[in-house]
Amino acid sequence: MTTDFGYALLIPLIPLLMFLLLGLAGNQLKARLSGLLGTIGLGVVFVLSYYTAYKYFFATEKIAGAFSKITAFDMVWLRFSDSLHINMGILLDPISVMMLVVISTVSFMVHIYSLGYMKGEVGFERFYAFLSLFSFSMLGLVLANNIFQMYIFWELVGVSSFLLIGFYYQRPTAVLASKKAFIVTRFADLGFLIGILLLSFNTGTFDFSILCDPQGAAIATGSGAAFLGLSVMTWSLIFVFMGGAGKSAMFPLHIWLPDAMEGPTPVSALIHAATMVVAGVYLVARLFPVYIISAPDALVVVAYIGAFSSIFAAVIACTQTDIKRVLAYSTMSQIGLMMVGLGVSGYGGHEGLGYMASMFHLFTHAMFKALLFLGAGAIIHAVHSNHMTEMGGLRKYLPITHITFLIACLTIAGIPPFSAFFSKDEILVAAWHHDKLIFAVEYIVAGLTAFYMFRLYFNIFWGKETHYHHTPHEAPAVMTIPLIFLAFLSVFSGFIPFSKLVTTDGIPFEGHIDWSLALPSVFIGLVGIIIAMVMYKKETSLPDKVAATFKHGYKWAFNKFYMDEVYMFVTKKIIFAYISTPVAWFDRHIVDGSMNGISRLTNAFSFRIREFQSGQLQKYGFVFISGVLLLTFLMVYLWN
Amino acid sequence: MNNGIPLQYFLILASIMFFVGIYGFLTRRNLIGILMSVELILNSVNINFLAFNRYLYPDRLEGLFFSLFIIAVAAAEAAVAIAIIINIYRRFSTVNVEHVNEMRF
Numbered sequence: 110m111t112t113d114f115g116y117a118l119l120i121p122l123i124p125l126l127m128f129l130l131l132g133l134a135g136n137q138l139k140a141r142l143s144g145l146l147g148t149i150g151l152g153v154v155f156v157l158s159y160y161t162a163y164k165y166f167f168a169t170e171k172i173a174g175a176f177s178k179i180t181a182f183d184m185v186w187l188r189f190s191d192s193l194h195i196n197m198g199i200l201l202d203p204i205s206v207m208m209l210v211v212i213s214t215v216s217f218m219v220h221i222y223s224l225g226y227m228k229g230e231v232g233f234e235r236f237y238a239f240l241s242l243f244s245f246s247m248l249g250l251v252l253a254n255n256i257f258q259m260y261i262f263w264e265l266v267g268v269s270s271f272l273l274i275g276f277y278y279q280r281p282t283a284v285l286a287s288k289k290a291f292i293v294t295r296f297a298d299l300g301f302l303i304g305i306l307l308l309s310f311n312t313g314t315f316d317f318s319i320l321c322d323p324q325g326a327a328i329a330t331g332s333g334a335a336f337l338g339l340s341v342m343t344w345s346l347i348f349v350f351m352g353g354a355g356k357s358a359m360f361p362l363h364i365w366l367p368d369a370m371e372g373p374t375p376v377s378a379l380i381h382a383a384t385m386v387v388a389g390v391y392l393v394a395r396l397f398p399v400y401i402i403s404a405p406d407a408l409v410v411v412a413y414i415g416a417f418s419s420i421f422a423a424v425i426a427c428t429q430t431d432i433k434r435v436l437a438y439s440t441m442s443q444i445g446l447m448m449v450g451l452g453v454s455g456y457g458g459h460e461g462l463g464y465m466a467s468m469f470h471l472f473t474h475a476m477f478k479a480l481l482f483l484g485a486g487a488i489i490h491a492v493h494s495n496h497m498t499e500m501g502g503l504r505k506y507l508p509i510t511h512i513t514f515l516i517a518c519l520t521i522a523g524i525p526p527f528s529a530f531f532s533k534d535e536i537l538v539a540a541w542h543h544d545k546l547i548f549a550v551e552y553i554v555a556g557l558t559a560f561y562m563f564r565l566y567f568n569i570f571w572g573k574e575t576h577y578h579h580t581p582h583e584a585p586a587v588m589t590i591p592l593i594f595l596a597f598l599s600v601f602s603g604f605i606p607f608s609k610l611v612t613t614d615g616i617p618f619e620g621h622i623d624w625s626l627a628l629p630s631v632f633i634g635l636v637g638i639i640i641a642m643v644m645y646k647k648e649t650s651l652p653d654k655v656a657a658t659f660k661h662g663y664k665w666a667f668n669k670f671y672m673d674e675v676y677m678f679v680t681k682k683i684i685f686a687y688i689s690t691p692v693a694w695f696d697r698h699i700v701d702g703s704m705n706g707i708s709r710l711t712n713a714f715s716f717r718i719r720e721f722q723s724g725q726l727q728k729y730g731f732v733f734i735s736g737v738l739l740l741t742f743l744m745v746y747l748w749n
Numbered sequence: 750m751n752n753g754i755p756l757q758y759f760l761i762l763a764s765i766m767f768f769v770g771i772y773g774f775l776t777r778r779n780l781i782g783i784l785m786s787v788e789l790i791l792n793s794v795n796i797n798f799l800a801f802n803r804y805l806y807p808d809r810l811e812g813l814f815f816s817l818f819i820i821a822v823a824a825a826e827a828a829v830a831i832a833i834i835i836n837i838y839r840r841f842s843t844v845n846v847e848h849v850n851e852m853r854f
Contacts, residue, residue, distance in 0.1 A: 722853055723850065723853050724849075724850035724851060724852040724853030725846065725847065725850060726846060727774070727775050727776075727783075727846060730774060730775055731775050734771060734775070
């Protein structure tokens with residue numbers, strides 16, 4: 110196979126170089142210059158990614174009608190033994206190329222946008238250094254050609270997310286949020302690591318191209334042994350999914366995502382909406398052949414957790430007032446939908462509709478959710494508040510933001526011809542053919558999504574006229590251009606024939622819209638929009654009445670179903686009180702105590718015998734000679 | 750090889766000198782005295798070397814050379830020791846070892 114994709118190595122390397130440059134020499138440069146450098150670096154990556162996508166999808170020969178997996182670069186990085194070595198490589202296949210496009214687009218837009226949004230902030234060049242680090246790690250993650258390399262980059266994205274959430278490190282809430290995000294995802298990554306070890310132990314390889322070959326030996330082996338009624342492969346894939354669930358904020362590991370909104374808004378758009386949080390979906394998609402062939406039970410877990418998370422988050426999103434938190438829960442809900450898509454998918458041809466739809470939705474979601482976050486950033490920039498209660502009637506002041514935000518809301522609500530209509534519809538179709546219960550849940554979620562997004566929209570741009578301290582003004586051009594570009598993508602990316610590009614086995618199939626299912630989903634979306642319009646377009650007492658009617662339900666949802674409290678209870682009251690405290694006592698008193706005891710004993714003993722050291726040479730001489738004499742006598746009389 | 754004095758007499762003399770030296774080394778408080786005791790010990794060893802050489806291996810010269818070496822080393826050692834003693838005297842105005850006990854714990 111010819112691999113003229115060698116230049117693909119540059120795609121992750123340019124952001125790495127930018128990170129090193131800005132991280133090491135950033136404080137020597139002018140803030141503006143370092144921002145521009147980072148943006149230009151990403152611009153090059155953007156061009157290279159689109160070039161790669163064009164070349165891969167349209168200019169590379171298919172093998173037996175399927176898109177081939179191309180290893181553009183591969184080197185042994187850590188060699189432990191002949192059979193055990195960790196490689197660093199670049200694997201190009203439909204989903205990694207698609208992710209390249211997503212990441213470079215959103216990242217480039219966010220870089221441009223931040224030139225305006227972060228202007229004048231302390232640590233501007235630090236911000237750009239971290240953004241470059243994140244882009245490097247995320248690109249490395251999607252291009253990884255083996256699961257261990259993916260794990261390494263997986264942790265790197267975690268670190269950059271931690272750094273960026275805690276960007277305003279003088280603010281205690283930001284510090285707490287960054288710690289929370291790091292600890293929760295680290296905990297999930299423990300599962301991922303266990304999953305990797307089990308998986309590679311059973312299949313004998315880290316390499317994706319061997320691991321994911323449906324006819325390959327790796328899948329066939331290792332399905333034998335069983336534990337608690339499930340095969341070892343199922344267990345290992347459930348553990349791998351646990352890592353994915355942590356990164357993608359699936360219930361019950363979602364608690365970090367809303368708090369992560371403490372970071373700067375462009376970061377939320379890039380990391381916590383478009384790219385990093387979908388890494389879990391990408392992971393499952395990457396290992397999809399293994400899931401579908403050797404562990405379909407694990408896919409059921411994926412589908413149900415995804416479905417539950419999506420409705421759980423959608424209900425919470427209906428009650429929140431912080432606009433970024435509404436978007437965060439919406440992200441969680443949409444990722445749940447993507448997980449459902451994977452979970453209900455089959456393998457090969459039209460059977461793999463769910464997989465294709467999930468990837469499609471990942472693509473469109475990245476675009477419109479980044480747009481929503483950047484729009485929210487423009488609003489926050491204008492109003493200096495995160496709370497929609499302090500907003501209203503902004504459509505007059507922020508015309509461009511208003512239009513783009515409206516487009517994004519229509520997109521996420523699934524109204525044709527906007528992009529998410531196509532992708533969401535495909536997922537619903539796949540769910541309908543696979544599991545009616547999941548379909549019903551996702552159908553309700555579609556309605557809720559439309560409702561809470563338009564609740565947000567009407568509260569911000571319509572509703573009561575709020576009196577502002579100073580008149581809000583439209584954001585500068587560096588911020589509105591990314592909005593317009595992303596709005597353009599949100600509108601038109603639905604027409605990309607995804608079923609011809611990204612499929613389970615790489616063989617394109619003919620996709621079509623199933624109107625018998627698409628119409629009801631458009632209908633429920635419209636219903637959600639109309640309810641939101643009635644309740645929030647004019648200032649009425651209706652929302653309060655509704656909240657009063659469902660008093661308990663509302664209170665529960667408003668408090669996020671007390672998940673944080675449950676976590677606090679479990680960690681503080683149970684784990685800390687009954688496990689950590691006794692262990693700490695054992696460590697302090699038994700382990701440290703024995704060591705301290707030894708040292709104290711030695712100390713006391715040496716204190717006693719130090720008097721031998723009198724400084725009198727003759728005493729030493731006497732001891733020495735007595736010793737020699739004693740030894741001599743022993744030698745002479747006892748030897749023979 | 751018998752010129753009247755048996756080997757044992759030499760050894761007895763050397764032992765007496767050796768232990769007189771040890772005794773002096775341990776009991777004298779004057780540094781010069783200690784130095785002289787050390788010289789006694791060295792010389793007793795010299796006598797041993799020479800006596801054994803003469804009586805047991807008269808056709809060899811190793812014992813002789815060893816004593817010469819020891820005499821040379823002893824001379825050097827005496828020079829160094831006296832230099833040290835003079836410095837101690839300058840610093841402490843005494844050559845009594847009991848008063849020179851800076852090197853204790």
